[in-house]
Amino acid sequence: MAGNEYAKPGEFKPIDLLAVAAAREVNDGEVVFAGTGLPMLAIMLAQLTTSPNAVCIYEAGSVDGRPISLPTSVGDARCIYQASIASGLYDVFGQLQRGVVDLAFLGGAEIDQYGNVNTTAMGGYFGGKRLTGSGGNPDINALAKRTVFIFVQEKRRWVERCSYITSPGWRIPHWPSGEFVHKKEVYGKAFRGGPSAVISNMGVFRFDDDGVIYLDTVHPGFTPEQVKENCMFDLNISRVSGETKPPTYRDLELLYNVVDPEGIFLP
Amino acid sequence: MAGNEYAKPGEFKPIDLLAVAAAREVNDGEVVFAGTGLPMLAIMLAQLTTSPNAVCIYEAGSVDGRPISLPTSVGDARCIYQASIASGLYDVFGQLQRGVVDLAFLGGAEIDQYGNVNTTAMGGYFGGKRLTGSGGNPDINALAKRTVFIFVQEKRRWVERCSYITSPGWRIPHWPSGEFVHKKEVYGKAFRGGPSAVISNMGVFRFDDDGVIYLDTVHPGFTPEQVKENCMFDLNISRVSGETKPPTYRDLELLYNVVDPEGIFLP
Amino acid sequence: MGKPQKVSLQEAISLIKDGDMLTFSGFTIWRRPMAAIYEMIRQGKKNLHLVEVNGGTHDDMLIGAGCVKIWESCWVGHELYGKIGGNFSRKAETGEIIYEDYSHVQMLYRLVAGAQGIPFMPTYASLGSDILNPAYDALGRAGLRDGSNPKIPPKKYEMFKEPFSGTEVALIPAAQPDWCIAHVNMVGSEGTVRVFGQKYSDEEAMKAADKVIVITEQIVPEEFIRREPERNLVPPYLVDYIVELPWGAHPTGCFGSYEADGAFINEFFTKTRTQEGFDAWAQEWIFGVKDHDEYLNKLGASRLEKLRASAALGYSTKVKRGSR
């Protein structure tokens, strides 16, 4: 089995495809802001395959680290091994706001059809089930040129409109009035982009000009209809361009033997 | 001649007394922001005599340096020898604005009866004689709890009101209207203090509650009237408390043998 | 500004009053002043007001112990070792604490403004987030923005159309906590502070606070730490109290000194999902040990040795972290 051949169904896990599909969103040379977990696998795999010149920033204050041991979080000591810069949040978030970041990898607990994401509370801000909170998710999503969300697809978490918008997608409230408008209206001249893809365990999704999500490719083993059934909203499946390419054997080897040999995020 | 005895007229130069009188303004343990030149002599002498725990900040970004060779300017490599911190302007000016600085030593080219100082242009901002410009003088004077100006007393430079107010004293314009008011009105809750003394080659001056300068002590060899004649405004000499104490022999020895043995600022 | 005093942990913590506003060094589960957290719980602090760039094991623990009334931050969790802050979530859901959410940049900017002595910072970050939803201004709802507490601004934020390029920015008010409690790698004998590795938002936190307690892995001769002033973080006059306490950040990690103790944190997370669980855990690990020395002995020397960082790498290579 040559390294560049695609693995067959059963030879890879859903999480492997999540990491691989996310890695494919990176263009070589891009500056990427990545969060803890799957985003780390995605950027590291991209750097080992198609995007050797991509640069990774972690929000705790590391720039272009070259870890030889997978960090468990963005504040991990491993992040700064052979890094260009070890600094702090003021440095890296300043760069983000200055417009340096091409692509961000983020996650969340609830997502809606506009790419808004909730990481704060399910079922109401006061009295609902409390989650971790925003972290840098909304800042990064607000200010990177593109954001890719990596998201497990549980029907009740793919909703028409998030019960709490932690991280602003394409259609968002314009505070303090709360009028629901396109992101460009809120950001004006400071507008830089928004969510460009969502990668779930069932497919790869993108956004139309109105900022509404649609299914782009469906993962092997699923039908577009099945994906649609796993959303609370009326998912547009009219633009499906085909099946998501599975991981290659080389991807899998890199993920399990080079990126995460200890089994930190890959079980 | 014991070190703590005062030197006699003729045994010290006017510049020596400037440095010594300025050094006496430092209280032990204070955080002092000092500019290039005489301010350096003053703080270093103070640290060697009455104020061993005073800390000196230079605006280029050094904190509590312990130079073994006199810096020629605040950006000098010598400033950071055995310093606590070598950083940059953002650090030290941030500390200043945060309220950390007790005392600042500054100079200038023109001073008025309210302690306003001009370092920008003599005889008109447009078309007048152009000087160096503000540097950090107005920032430091605005935000330190006390400022001591060290100033050569040339009559035409001691004026009723500065032709250009670079550095804001006790009565200042409230921009954008330009209404001339007490500093407290302009700074409001951010008010922290202002010029506490001016030390010239003729005397030591302080400010009354209205922010108007008066002569406090007169240097040996001068009369209050002579000092008054060297001002363009009607100097208050009714509060003179006596004669300025001359340098001690120990002061002179430290200045010439320890602080400035190379003759950088002391000819 | 005076010179910092070297004191015991007990003395330093005894100076913190009920109701004080606190911030901390570190980032999520890295370089948190855990020994100080344990001691605050032992001393029974009440009604603390936390204002921090992010939370982690330290504030989840303080909240679990009932020490906290108000939490202003953006995140609580234990990273890989606990997916939420179980105690925070429980007390948030029951309304036992007041939680005011900001984003990472917004919280950072509150401390940047505090450190720079300016009343606010403007930012484009997180526009369009429900963080800015006026209905979710928790301190306002609680009637705490009435000016009676000088540490609480009258508004959570203000939108502003700025006069230079005509954009709308959020103005985020400065925060100047009563205290910053920081755990660091090294302090000079006179008080110059150095941290190794990433600085997170430590500089902003220490400079924003009115008073600073620094807990350090070690005190070194001041002359030594001043040989490389470029590497130092804050000068002595910004530090009020110094406590020398090796392993004082355990179970969080400390770059260059030791690894995060993931197993310990995960056990804390797992056992403290209920209040009864928390109370039992605290009985064992906080109230059941007299001080930091007893705590270290209870952990055991061999456990600590496994966590000790490699001199080459800054982290430990002896800890099993994943499933393989």
Added chain:
Amino acid sequence: MGKPQKVSLQEAISLIKDGDMLTFSGFTIWRRPMAAIYEMIRQGKKNLHLVEVNGGTHDDMLIGAGCVKIWESCWVGHELYGKIGGNFSRKAETGEIIYEDYSHVQMLYRLVAGAQGIPFMPTYASLGSDILNPAYDALGRAGLRDGSNPKIPPKKYEMFKEPFSGTEVALIPAAQPDWCIAHVNMVGSEGTVRVFGQKYSDEEAMKAADKVIVITEQIVPEEFIRREPERNLVPPYLVDYIVELPWGAHPTGCFGSYEADGAFINEFFTKTRTQEGFDAWAQEWIFGVKDHDEYLNKLGASRLEKLRASAALGYSTKVKRGSR
């Protein structure tokens, strides 16, 4: 963002267009990109717009050579070696350049805002100074605040009564110069930048600018410079062009590498008080030498050796500086 390119000084400088807005590394007479200044003069740049935290020998020279149309800063001089910027003063007095004064904090904050990507910074610094006198808004008087140049804000500043504590602050607009030209001690082979000693406002200047030219005393293996990432200033993707040019900051000083050449600066100051004097001096030291190598040879090896910094101290002990 691409990788930085290694180019010759001539190539790098040729990319700067007449009318571009520039900022620089360093502080007064320390770590200024002097070789780049010489080369800009040789290439006959015109109408440059300088926006810098402070000036010094470098901008006084550029102004003397007639390269500058607009100067926005707070200070020009040569420290101990020249009490004013003679060329700046002459051209300011005759109206040959437009000068817009801000204070140190205000200029710094313009670059901080530019670096942080925010439209302005608020500050209490210098309230009550004639810097804020609307009659002295030089760019406004010159009709340059009409929006035709996107690098020039429509207002010099704005007073603002802020909504949190009710104080009045000055809002200072961001600056994002077209170029930052920085002289540094060390660059990694991929472009990571390190400076030794004080950082002045280099980080803010480099991050605020759209493009960055870094001139370095030496290029070292990237692996070497990344062993201590805490000491580095900016990553490769923030650098566009790298020029390796030892002594490239002469006659200004470079901590850890060499002393400021006070005699050279003083001679420049003394000889260039008139335009004729400047032209003669420039003929000898700029137009009369083809490039940086010729310049160094003209200075002579023994002069340079005297200026070389002590490895222990970071400055030279071999230079006579005072009158004794």
